[in-house]
Amino acid sequence: MKKYTLAVLVENKSGVLAKVAGLFSKRGYNIDNLAVGVTEDPEISRMTIVVQGDDQVLEQVTKQFNKIVDVIKVSDIEEDDTVxxxxxxxxxxxxxxxxxxxxxxxxxxxxxxxxxxxxxxxxxxxxxxxxxxxxxxxxxxxxxxxxxxxxxxxxxxxxxxx
Amino acid sequence: MTIGSPEKVTGARALIKGLEEEDVTTMFGYPGAALLHIYDELYDSDLRHVLVRHEQAAVHAADGYARVTGKTGVCMATSGPGATNLVTGIATAYMDSIPIVALTGQVPHSIIGNDSFQEADITGITLPITKHRYLVPEAKDLPRIVKEAFHIASTGRQGPVLIDMPKDVINGEFEYHSIETVKLQGYKPTYRGNAQQIKKAAEEIAKSTNPIIYAGGGVISSNASAELAELAETLMAPVTTTLMGIGSIPTEHPLNLGMLGMHGSKYANYSVQGSDLIIAVGARFDDRVTGKLQSFAPNAKVIHIDIDPAEISKNVPAHIPIVGDAKIVLKSLIKHVKQCNSETWLEKINEWKREYPLTYEQGKFIKPQFVIEQISEACSNAIIVTEVGQHQMWAAQFFKYKEPRTFITSGGLGTMGYGFPAAIGAKVGRPDKTVINIAGDGSFQMNSRELATAVQNDIPVVSVILNNGYLGMVRQWQELFYDRRYSHTCIKGSVDFVKLAEAYGALGLRVEKPSEVRPAIKEAIASGRPSVIDITIECEENVSPMVPAGAAINEFIGPEGNK
CATH class of the missing domain: 3.30.70.1150 (ACT-like. Chain A, domain 2)
Structure with a gap:
């Protein structure tokens, strides 16, 4: 099992967090860590999500995120040099x-x-x-x-x- | 009101206007307190509203309407129990990717969350079974939300969208404005396949000697039947379809092997297992299709064409994924391919076809397969709708489908009770077509009260009940895997279906001899009335061939055994 850090940009609307959390329970993924807050654009929130699994799980999580209408962008930043x-x-x-x-x-x-x-x-x-x-x-x-x-x-x- | 100034309207009026702007002509629903304003608007509207007898029927009817017409189906239910009664139908549409807009009433914003009378958190409840959902914040948001909902439901991978409208939104007034375009940052379906990937696919196809095309419901929703046949004929590659893909290529097409999977034809399953290349189009490698994943098509490379990137490599790894609309991708793929060297392969498949035909033995009682064949011969252009169970599989195996959108069934969720209301929706959508609901005596009882809907609205659907006195598919599993211990599956004599039909003012016919089958079907169709034909069939007939759950799809069981 590996850990992956995902940066997810979402529309700043009610219900988006529930949908993201629901996705994890529905598909049986383990979420390690989730932080959410508004970005420089008040209409967009950024979620930082740490998920556990193998490469296939990561691929599915990313794709399933992208299917959520309110999700604007999903980036795996695990391999990037990050602060x-x-x-x-x-x-x-x-x-x-x-x-x-x-x-x-x-x-x-x-x-x-x-x-x-x-x-x-x-x-x-x-x-x-x-x-x-x-x-x-x-x-x-x-x-x-x-x-x-x-x-x-x-x-x-x-x-x-x- | 001066010319040019916006018109002041209620949310209810705005909803109707929005529906009209989306070219909605028909909806299915059931009123309630939260919806009174909307129903008052419908009173003067040209929109056709079909009143059902239970909200579940409204959503199934909208689903059946959508499947036969290709348009988005619309249903409506009131807050609380009305909304929760839609849940099974929304899940059915979600699993089969059917475009539906479900409208629900909600208690006013001021008392949401108070456990108010007829309150249910329907956007929360439907979160995992809708493509998207809205709780409308204010009346002025309705035009935009209606526009977005129809856009989301009908584009990309289609699916149900729910709009929950609190009573203050429905009753509230605002200055109406039409919405021209949809702006959704996070929603951009891919239609065009990647050119490089299509080239790669063509190269792989050129190398294949044992290709097979595996077509699913995506071919039907993208109206890609002509392209599918063209690809098959160009490559000289056989086609097997999923349950949802039935009708995407005519049953009698020489390259069609019919359905694969648990109750697929032996020749279809052997062909998949023996293939060196699977070209999957709009199909999602469901467990009923693949059986044991580790043993599925062991020598095949997989080209997977699907509009939903999340389906790629979900169950079976794809060597060449192509994300896009089936019709558009097939069109460009066809330009890059030529005939495969598949002669020996097709000969082998024809051998399997001769050796293991889909067949049954006549017996003392009416055989269900015989009934389906009779329907197929008597009305070959009919739209066939089914419930879920043994009869569904026989309808999939023995009717000869000619065109897409003529086999309407709950594939993914497997919803018993789906067929009859869906048939009502199908007939409303295609009044020119004969619509036959093939049912079991178990399934039909789940929504039989919709006979009232069919009679009141004069919707002449014919229901053919294959009556074996059992919940047949479960009984079959009990026979095979539970030592014939028929626990709670015998429902013999629970209702006189002829009298039931008559009680509602429909035509009821009873059939007990094989020779009566054909005349009864003809009589029911000729009557032009909602009809029920109760056909007593061989009670312990099994669906065959059969692959047990979790086995490889060439490991058949049953009296004919394995090869």
């Missing part, structure tokens, strides 16, 4: 004895402290999947109360557009 980012908010248990160490870890990862309370610290971290996994692993020893992660978003490097 990829995810964002995570991690709320860590913290007290006087651990707070300094947590802040130190956050600094090493160029993460930001976005909220501090008597018993917790919330860290905001951006990066690729491995970086987020790494900081998560390090913060786990203090006790992670809650975590929220966006899906991966990606752009191809250089002037090329999808």
């Amino acid at each position: 990829e980012r995810e964002l995570a908010l991690i709320k860590v248990t913290a007290d006087v004895t651990t707070r300094a160490e947590i802040i130190q870890i956050a600094n090493i990862f160029r993460a930001r402290i976005v909220d501090v309370a008597r018993n917790s610290i919330t860290v905001e971290v951006t990066g690729d999947e491995s970086k987020i996994q790494a900081i998560e692993k390090l913060l786990r020893q203090f006790g992670i109360k809650e975590m929220a992660r966006t899906g991966k978003i990606a752009l191809v490097r250089g002037p090329k557009k999808v």
Whole structure:
């Protein structure tokens, strides 16, 4: 099983996300990750989808996407040189004895402290999947109360557009 | 109103205008609270509306109408249960790629999502079974949406499109404007095949000694029958068709091998298995066609011509894919090919034809195959519509079809109850033609109340019931694979079909002897009335040949056994 990253441009209309999700359940594909947001054109949204499977699955997913009337373009950017980012908010248990160490870890990862309370610290971290996994692993020893992660978003490097 | 200023209309009026602009002349439907404004508009309209007795019949009738005319069928149902009653018919049309626009009423926007009376999320429910669907935001969007819906339904790979209209949209007023063009960024079907690919295909064809053309419903929807015959005759290549492809080439054409697959002729299946090149046109390698994929046509290269790129290499890998419209692609392919060196191959196929003809034995009771042959002889130009089951396969095997759009059947979804309402739609679409619904006693009971529709609207469809007292196809599987344990498949004597027909004011005829078959068919057609012929047939007759599910398509079972 391989992972593929797809950049999908869709019409910014209600129901498109449901159709995309429905496609995965109908055809029995595994979706790893999905992030969606509006593009530079307010009428167009961009979905970044990570899908697992073999080449045949990728081919079918791409073709089935293209059949959706509201889908404008599907690009497989797995092989391209890309900038990829995810964002995570991690709320860590913290007290006087651990707070300094947590802040130190956050600094090493160029993460930001976005909220501090008597018993917790919330860290905001951006990066690729491995970086987020790494900081998560390090913060786990203090006790992670809650975590929220966006899906991966990606752009191809250089002037090329999808 | 001054000249030139736009006319103020309701959503209901705009819908009717939109339908008229799409050249819709006929629709099938059933009213309800959400649709009152639209039905009020229909009261003065020239549009023909056929009132059915259940919404399922409206969508099947629109589907039958679309299949015989090639136009987009239109059906309408109210919100909630009306809309959900369309679901089976929409799925039927989706699986067979039939152009339909289904109109549904919806509760007003202000109470959508409140579990309101007669509310159903029909755009959500039909998401996986429609080509596209709309929940109309405002009345002023209706003209554009109607235009887009017809465009999407009837172009590319055709299919059903649903328009869900909340009551405030139907009743709301706005200044009407005609829509001239459709602008859909994400929808651009490919019609012209890639020239390089067509050349490659021609090169592969030139090398082939054992070619076979495998034609599906796509040939019929793109009106490519003449091109199909021309290609076959130019190459001297045999043609086998799917169930959906029946009629794309005449049954009696010397190069036609009939249907392939689970109940295909032995010679068709042997030919596919022995071929070195399959030219697939508008067909999708369904499991009922291929049987066990790993053993399917082991020595064949595959040229796959289809308008839907997603069908290419979905089930069987294509060596040379050509995405495009069957008619356009075949036209250009024909220019690049000449006769194959297929003489020995055709001789071999003729040997198989002689050795394993499609046949049956006469017995004490009426044989269903005999009935189909009688219909074929008595009205060779009829449109044949079927329900689903054994009778469907016999109708596919034993009627001699002459032209496309004369064999109307639910292929992909296999919807029992499809035939009778579809036959009503077919007769409305082609009043000049005799329309015969070949049915089983099980299937016919699923939508038999539509006799009321046929009688009230004076639609003279003839239903021929091959009555064996069983849900025959399931019984056949129970006989073969479940040790003859006929669990819940015996329906003998459940209804007197003659009296049923008469109760609705239709003509009912009973046939119990072979000699009565032909006169009954003639009488029913001559009556000019909706008719039901109840024919008692041999009750445990099986459809043969048969390949069991999951086996290779040359591994036949049954009394005649394998070769």
